[in-house]
Structures are given as C-alpha cells and as structure tokens.
Amino acid sequence: xxxxxxxxxxxxxxxxxxxxxxxxxxxxxxxxxxxxxxxxxxxxxxxxxxxxxxxxxxxxxxxxxxxxxxxxxxxxxxxxxxxxxxxxxxxxxxxxxxxxxxxxxxxxxxxxxxxxxxxxxxxxxxxxxxxxxxxxxxxxxxxxxxxxxxxxxxxxxxxxxxxxxxxxxxxxxxxxxxxxxxxxxxxxxxxxxxxxxxxxxxxxxxxxxxxxxxxxxxxxxxxxxxxxxxxxxxxxxxxxxxxxxxxxxxxxxxxxxxxxxxxxxxxxxxxxxxxxxxxxxxxxxxxxxxxxxxxxxxxxxxxxxxxxxxxxxxxxxxxxxxxxxxxxxxxxxxxxxxxxxxxxxxxxxxxxxxxxxxxxxxxxxx
Amino acid sequence: xxxxxxxxxxxxxxxxxxxxxxxxxxxxxxxxxxxxxxxxxxxxxxxxxxxxxxxxxxxxxxxxxxxxxxxxxxxxxxxxxxxxxxxxxxxxxxxxxxxxxxxxxxxxxxxxxxxxxxxxxxxxxxxxxxxxxxxxxxxxxxxxxxxxxxxxxxxxxxxxxxxxxxxxxxxxxxxxxxxxxxxxxxxxxxxxxxxxxxxxxxxxxxxxxxxxxxxxxxxxxxxxxxxxxxxxxxxxxxxxxxxxxxxxxxxxxxxxxxxxxxxxxxxxx
Numbered sequence: 001x002x003x004x005x006x007x008x009x010x011x012x013x014x015x016x017x018x019x020x021x022x023x024x025x026x027x028x029x030x031x032x033x034x035x036x037x038x039x040x041x042x043x044x045x046x047x048x049x050x051x052x053x054x055x056x057x058x059x060x061x062x063x064x065x066x067x068x069x070x071x072x073x074x075x076x077x078x079x080x081x082x083x084x085x086x087x088x089x090x091x092x093x094x095x096x097x098x099x100x101x102x103x104x105x106x107x108x109x110x111x112x113x114x115x116x117x118x119x120x121x122x123x124x125x126x127x128x129x130x131x132x133x134x135x136x137x138x139x140x141x142x143x144x145x146x147x148x149x150x151x152x153x154x155x156x157x158x159x160x161x162x163x164x165x166x167x168x169x170x171x172x173x174x175x176x177x178x179x180x181x182x183x184x185x186x187x188x189x190x191x192x193x194x195x196x197x198x199x200x201x202x203x204x205x206x207x208x209x210x211x212x213x214x215x216x217x218x219x220x221x222x223x224x225x226x227x228x229x230x231x232x233x234x235x236x237x238x239x240x241x242x243x244x245x246x247x248x249x250x251x252x253x254x255x256x257x258x259x260x261x262x263x264x265x266x267x268x269x270x271x272x273x274x275x276x277x278x279x280x281x282x283x284x285x286x287x288x289x290x291x292x293x294x295x296x297x298x299x300x301x302x303x304x305x306x307x308x309x310x311x312x313x314x315x316x317x318x319x320x321x322x323x324x325x326x327x328x329x330x331x332x333x334x335x336x337x338x339x340x341x342x343x344x345x346x347x348x349x350x351x352x353x354x355x356x357x358x359x360x361x362x363x364x365x366x
Numbered sequence: 367x368x369x370x371x372x373x374x375x376x377x378x379x380x381x382x383x384x385x386x387x388x389x390x391x392x393x394x395x396x397x398x399x400x401x402x403x404x405x406x407x408x409x410x411x412x413x414x415x416x417x418x419x420x421x422x423x424x425x426x427x428x429x430x431x432x433x434x435x436x437x438x439x440x441x442x443x444x445x446x447x448x449x450x451x452x453x454x455x456x457x458x459x460x461x462x463x464x465x466x467x468x469x470x471x472x473x474x475x476x477x478x479x480x481x482x483x484x485x486x487x488x489x490x491x492x493x494x495x496x497x498x499x500x501x502x503x504x505x506x507x508x509x510x511x512x513x514x515x516x517x518x519x520x521x522x523x524x525x526x527x528x529x530x531x532x533x534x535x536x537x538x539x540x541x542x543x544x545x546x547x548x549x550x551x552x553x554x555x556x557x558x559x560x561x562x563x564x565x566x567x568x569x570x571x572x573x574x575x576x577x578x579x580x581x582x583x584x585x586x587x588x589x590x591x592x593x594x595x596x597x598x599x600x601x602x603x604x605x606x607x608x609x610x611x612x613x614x615x616x617x618x619x620x621x622x623x624x625x626x627x628x629x630x631x632x633x634x635x
C-alpha cells in the first residue's frame with residue numbers, strides 16, 4: 001500500500017449533503033474509522049441547507065471526530081435547492097488538504113483508501129483518479145490535487161442539476177494535461193443502493209415542477225413540456241440515439257470520448273424553448289419567444305398544443321425519468337456548445353457562499 | 367447490420383404480444399433450422415423495451431448477409447401477416463417516456479450486440495436452448511423469474527460442488543449491497559417462506575438434463591474465479607431474458623436472503 005511518512009500530504013474527503021442524513025448515518029463514521037489518519041486525513045462535511053436534522057446529529061454523535069480535527073463541519077443555510085456544482089466547489093474551497101476527493105453521502109471509501117491515494121499521488125502527481133465510470137453510483141468520486149482543481153476553475157456552475165458535470169470536470173482536467181487513472185478494486189467500490197428519485201429530489205426541477213406533459217412522436221422521439229412553480233416553462237424534443245445506434249461499433253479513444261458522442265446517448269434535438277405561463281380558469285396560456293399558445297386540460301388529462309396531443313404526466317417514476325433526462329441532456333448541450341465556442345468556465349468565480357464552521361454561527365465565512 | 371472482419375450481423379426485433387411468444391418461438395426455431403447452412407450464430411433474446419418483442423441476432427459470412435436479411439424479412443413478415451398476435455398490453459399515455467413500436471412489426475438493427483466474446487455467444491445459444499426446455503410454453507415474466515431463481519440456485523450448487531472455497535468467498539457473491547427489507551419497492555414483492563422453500567427444493571433436487579449440465583459447465587471458463595462466473599452468467603441470463611432492473615434486484619435480493627439464512631444463519635439480523 002505504500003509507506004506513509006510524517007509530513008505526508010493531507011487528503012480532504014469533501015461530502016456535500018442536502019437531506020441525506022439517513023446515508024450519512026451509515027457511511028460517515030465507517031469512512032472515518034477505515035481511514036483514520038489524524039493530520040493526514042480530513043473529512044469536510046458541507047451541510048447544504050439540510051432540513052433533516054443533520055447538524056444536530058453531527059453535534060450529538062460525531063463531536064469527538066471534530067475535536068480530533070478529523071471531521072470539519074460546515075453549514076450554509078442559504079439554499080432552497082441542491083446545486084451540484086456549486087456545493088462541491090464550495091466544499092473543495094473549504095478543504096485544507098492538498099489532495100481533494102468528492103465523496104457522495106452514500107459511498108463507502110473502503111479500508112485504507114486514503115493511504116492508497118496519498119501513496120499514489122506521491123508516485124504520480126500528474127494524475128487524477130476516478131472509479132469505473134460504468135457504475136453510475138460511483139460516477140462522481142474523483143480524487144485530484146487541489147491545485148489542479150483550482151487551475152481549471154472547479155465544477156462548471158453553469159451546469160445546473162444532475163448529469164454531466166462530472167464528465168465535464170474530468171475532460172477539462174485531461175485537457176489541462178492530467179492523466180485519468182481508473183481504479184477497479186472491489187473494496188473501494190461499495191455504496192448504498194437507493195432510488196433514482198433520491199438523486200434529484202432536492203434539485204431545482206424536481207422542487208419547482210408544477211406540471212409535466214409528454215407528446216409521443218415515434219418510439220425514439222418524445223417531446224417534453226414542463227411548467228414550473230415560478231411561472232416559467234420549458235419545451236424540448238428528446239431523441240434516443242442510444243436506441244437508434246445501438247448496434248454500431250464504438251471506436252472511442254477514451255471513456256470520455258464515449259460520453260461526448262451524440263450517437264451513443266439521448267440528446268435534445270435543439271435548444272430548449274423557454275417561456276412563461278399563467279392560468280386563467282381552465283385555460284393555460286404560454287408565451288414563448290416566437291409564439292403564444294392557449295390550451296385546456298381535458299378530463300382524460302390530455303391536451304392539444306399546436307395540434308399535437310400531449311398527456312399530463314402524474315406517474316412519479318416517469319416524472320423522475322423525465323427530469324433526469326432533461327437535466328442531463330440540457331447540461332450535455334451546454335457543455336458541447338461552450339466547448340465549441342471555447343468559452344471559459346466560472347469566469348466570475350466559483351464556490352462562493354456563506355458558511356459557518358463547527359456550529360459557530362457567530363463567525364460566518366464567505 | 368454490423369460488420370466486423372468478414373463476419374456480419376443482422377439484428378431483427380419482432381414485436382409480438384408476450385402472451386403468444388410460445389407460437390413465435392416455434393417459428394424462430396424453425397427458421398434457425400432453415401438457415402443453418404448460411405448462419406454462423408443464431409442468438410435469441412427477449413425484451414419489453416419499447417414494446418414486447420423477441421430479438422434475433424444472426425451472424426454470417428458477409429456474402430450471406432443479404433440473403434439472410436431477405437429470408438428473415440420474408441418469412442417473418444409472412445408469419446406476422448397470417449398469425450398476428452393480439453394487441454399487447456395497453457399503456458396509458460403519460461405513463462411512459464418513450465412510446466412502443468407497433469405490435470406485429472419487424473424492426474431492424476435497434477438493439478445491442480449480445481456480448482462480443484466467443485464464450486458469451488456460445489453461452490447465449492445454450493441459455494436459449496435451456497430456456498425452451500424449462501418454460502413449458504409459458505413465457506410470462508413470472509415464469510421467467512422462477513426460471514432465473516431455479517438456475518441461480520443450480521449455479522450456486524455447481525459452484526459449491528466444484529470449488530474449494532473459504533467461507534468469506536461464499537458470502538461475497540455479488541448481491542452484497544442489496545437489502546430488500548429497506549427497499550420499499552422490493553419489500554412488497556417478496557414472500558419469504560414460499561420462495562425459500564422453493565429454492566431449497568431446487569438445491570436439493572439432483573436431477574439434471576444434459577442441457578442444464580452443459581449450461582452449468584460454463585463456470586469452467588472462469589478458472590477459479592467464483593465471483594466472476596456467478597456475476598457473468600447471472601448478468602448474461604437476466605439480460606437475455608429481458609429482466610428489468612427492479613426485477614433483477616428482486617431476484618438477487620431473494621437469493622441473497624435465502625443463501626445467508628441457509629449457510630450463515632448467525633449473520634441474519
């Protein structure tokens with residue numbers, strides 16, 4: 001595993017958490033005990049405005065680790081919904097280690113993972129590490145030198161919601177000259193299985209959703225129309241290229257090339273249409289940039305919009321599936337566009353916010 | 367069509383009501399025989415993605431590609447015209463994200479290759495032959511799940527008989543993360559007593575057909591790597607039978623619970 005000398009570099013495991021106390025209860029102490037190296041390992045837990053009692057539980061149950069300086073607890077009370085990129089950037093900025101690791105609340109590190117990573121970075125400083133990207137639950141786990149993370153301006157905060165923010169980060173790290181190393185050891189690949197809904201339940205689209213409609217064009221093309229509580233709305237067409245091209249040969253140079261190939265994923269046909277909506281009696285009025293629409297919801301929960309039949313979606317599984325696709329495809333499209341335009345990431349800074357440390361609300365860090 | 371070296375593949379999805387798959391399977395077996403001199407591999411799998419259908423993946427030398435395509439199209443189009451299935455289950459708009467293909471249609475080149483190794487393809491052919499003997503013409507999801515449970519128990523028994531393994535490896539089969547008691551979706555699907563008694567009887571029963579023997583013999587491809595043999599064969603089996611992720615989790619959760627209670631009762635919480 002590698003000999004750890006005194007004055008080794010420190011690794012910070014950064015956990016961002018909104019209403020995942022039930023996962024933290026299972027993983028946090030195990031992870032700390034499996035990687036207990038005071039002075040060389042730090043767990044940075046960022047409570048991202050949770051309302052499930054996370055702070056109280058940490059104060060009651062984990063105080064000894066805070067006193068040992070193994071665990072640092074930060075809380076920001078300012079957010080109604082979970083922002084993946086921003087929360088991680090904030091946590092990474094707060095980390096004191098030279099090596100930083102994004103660790104989701106439902107992931108087990110495995111015994112001596114920290115030791116292994118410290119040893120790896122001693123041998124290869126021009127790398128970053130990820131799990132096998134074919135395992136969805138482990139997608140986000142990345143270990144990188146903090147200086148390299150800061151150099152590329154962290155996670156892209158223009159990408160809201162679930163999906164593709166990890167791939168984008170890894171691609172920029174690679175473009176910046178780092179080598180991606182994947183680890184497959186079973187002992188470092190354990191996680192808590194949970195519902196798909198739990199991935200997005202605290203995110204913007206899920207929290208703000210008022211109504212969702214679907215129109216079917218053919219078995220690989222679907223139109224989605226969502227109305228949000230803030231009176232905005234979005235409409236877009238999804239194409240299932242994964243299905244259309246499923247038997248083609250994949251000649252991708254790298255894992256990340258695979259993820260950037262339009263032919264092998266579900267994509268938005270065009271940019272989403274954005275509009276505003278309001279309801280008057282039974283009539284819904286929607287204004288998009290180039291047209292205004294009015295429609296009513298029939299008793300069978302269908303409606304005609306521009307002569308196309310739309311169905312109201314009430315099945316929670318389909319709502320979850322649609323939001324995941326919307327979020328992921330929207331992010332993918334943003335990344336491809338900004339890559340084509342050569343746009344810079346987070347030009348106005350990243351990971352900023354008000355937090356307080358270890359329950360001390362009298363001292364806010366910005 | 368997929369072309370690699372001098373081998374090409376035809377991929378055909380036959381959309382047909384699941385309740386009548388037994389009829390279609392006869393036609394598929396008959397067609398396999400008809401083109402046996404032209405085809406190299408004839409892989410059959412089942413799916414409900416975008417509608418209930420049976421998939422044929424047929425490989426051949428490139429020079430035979432077009433004729434196989436033409437024959438498949440002709441024979442199955444004719445079959446669908448004269449023996450169409452009843453309409454498949456009705457889905458209510460809004461209860462799915464992608465619509466299904468129409469029932470009684472042929473769709474070309476819309477599914478993924480069944481594995482790329484010789485082992486995977488041979489195993490797939492053997493699995494199909496075995497499934498035909500086990501279904502008793504019942505291709506319902508329920509029966510498929512029963513068959514999978516049966517085969518996984520037989521696989522575990524084969525592993526026990528074949529390998530000298532320490533206790534830790536026995537429990538470390540790849541369902542370790544699944545906990546159906548804390549999973550709302552799964553909890554309601556499991557009737558422990560009934561299922562466990564059934565699994566016990568599968569384990570005890572020593573009768574084996576030659577097809578089952580052959581299927582179980584594929585464990586030898588993995589040297590002594592028990593985890594890999596179990597997970598590879600399980601993955602291939604559930605994929606070929608078109609089992610969705612929820613039902614797959616259910617199967618593995620049940621097998622884990624049965625396995626733990628039977629051999630490691632002290633670990634049962």
